[in-house]
Amino acid sequence: MKILKAIAVYIERKRAGGLYYRNTADILYSFSRLTGNVQLACITKRRICEFLSGGRKRTVGNWVRKRQTLSAFFKYWKHRGQIEVLRMPPPRRGEPPRFTPFIYTRTELRQILKATVFSQRGPCPTSVDGFTLRTMIKFLYGTGVLIEEMLSLRRGDVDLEENMITLRRPNIGTSRRIPIGPHMQKVLGDYLNSCIRWRSNEDRFFLNRRGDAIGYLAISRDFRRLRRYAKVTRLDGGHRQPRFSDLRFTFIVHRLTSWFEEGVNVERMLPPLAEFLGEVDPRSVYKYLALTPAHFSNQLRCLNLITPSPNSLEGRDPVETD
Numbered sequence: 001m002k003i004l005k006a007i008a009v010y011i012e013r014k015r016a017g018g019l020y021y022r023n024t025a026d027i028l029y030s031f032s033r034l035t036g037n038v039q040l041a042c043i044t045k046r047r048i049c050e051f052l053s054g055g056r057k058r059t060v061g062n063w064v065r066k067r068q069t070l071s072a073f074f075k076y077w078k079h080r081g082q083i084e085v086l087r088m089p090p091p092r093r094g095e096p097p098r099f100t101p102f103i104y105t106r107t108e109l110r111q112i113l114k115a116t117v118f119s120q121r122g123p124c125p126t127s128v129d130g131f132t133l134r135t136m137i138k139f140l141y142g143t144g145v146l147i148e149e150m151l152s153l154r155r156g157d158v159d160l161e162e163n164m165i166t167l168r169r170p171n172i173g174t175s176r177r178i179p180i181g182p183h184m185q186k187v188l189g190d191y192l193n194s195c196i197r198w199r200s201n202e203d204r205f206f207l208n209r210r211g212d213a214i215g216y217l218a219i220s221r222d223f224r225r226l227r228r229y230a231k232v233t234r235l236d237g238g239h240r241q242p243r244f245s246d247l248r249f250t251f252i253v254h255r256l257t258s259w260f261e262e263g264v265n266v267e268r269m270l271p272p273l274a275e276f277l278g279e280v281d282p283r284s285v286y287k288y289l290a291l292t293p294a295h296f297s298n299q300l301r302c303l304n305l306i307t308p309s310p311n312s313l314e315g316r317d318p319v320e321t322d
Helices: 003-016 022-035 047-053 060-079 107-117 132-144 147-151 182-192 218-232 246-262 266-277 282-291 294-302
Strands: 164-169 175-178
Touching: 003 022, 003 060, 022 047, 022 060, 022 246, 047 060, 060 147, 107 218, 132 147, 132 218, 132 294, 147 164, 147 218, 246 266, 246 282, 266 282
Parallel strands: none
Antiparallel strands: 164 175
């Protein structure tokens, strides 16, 4: 397979799984301009080193970012038999560890929800009010959707009579429907009946203080402020503090943990979980098993890494804090 086709297939697969991958695509296509449209198996270690050391930004961070991107790309095609060996140079000393999502505890989630009462006030008002931010946190953690899907949600996408939500991914032009439980129905119903929604004709479901759609940068900034108010920090040595998007990973890990605790056949539930999350490949959720508590290691070893309806995922809302 030639590199341009390999990049296109790789990026399409990643975006179908809900990832944006714009910066990664830029790095890979920049690498292809250096190598030319050659066969993957013909790419040499010397070419890779030349790409890593070149470019206008010759910083350690840029070298590490490019190396991680190429390493993931070549590993993907090695597992699929397109190349026999990885020709990546060794990592540099002091290279930061691979990113691991932060999994919030239920106590930390309650701290964050309580802090929404205070964090959005003060002399420098935020773009998103406390009630909206609180609702978005409950929605993201209670459903595990992508932030992009949440920000793209429209009033007509929320069917509280059928307890169903339509989620859209504008970057890849796809949509899906997921069920919600009674608690999430109440959370969204209360928001629909709030003054924030009543005084605006905007079609987007979640709105800022001006009654306009909320942007990704705005909600990320407000969540960082909220997290600091709640005094939730990362103490496990990870190089990134807890993020808004980590609520999706927390939903997945808490769901898997509860299944282990209840004696549910987790192997059987992984395909519907992947469908519920909008993942194209059911195997994409296997990586989250490693993030479950260590005392489930015996159960993990028993999995053969088989399929009920995704409706079996609806109805539970792990954190219900008034």
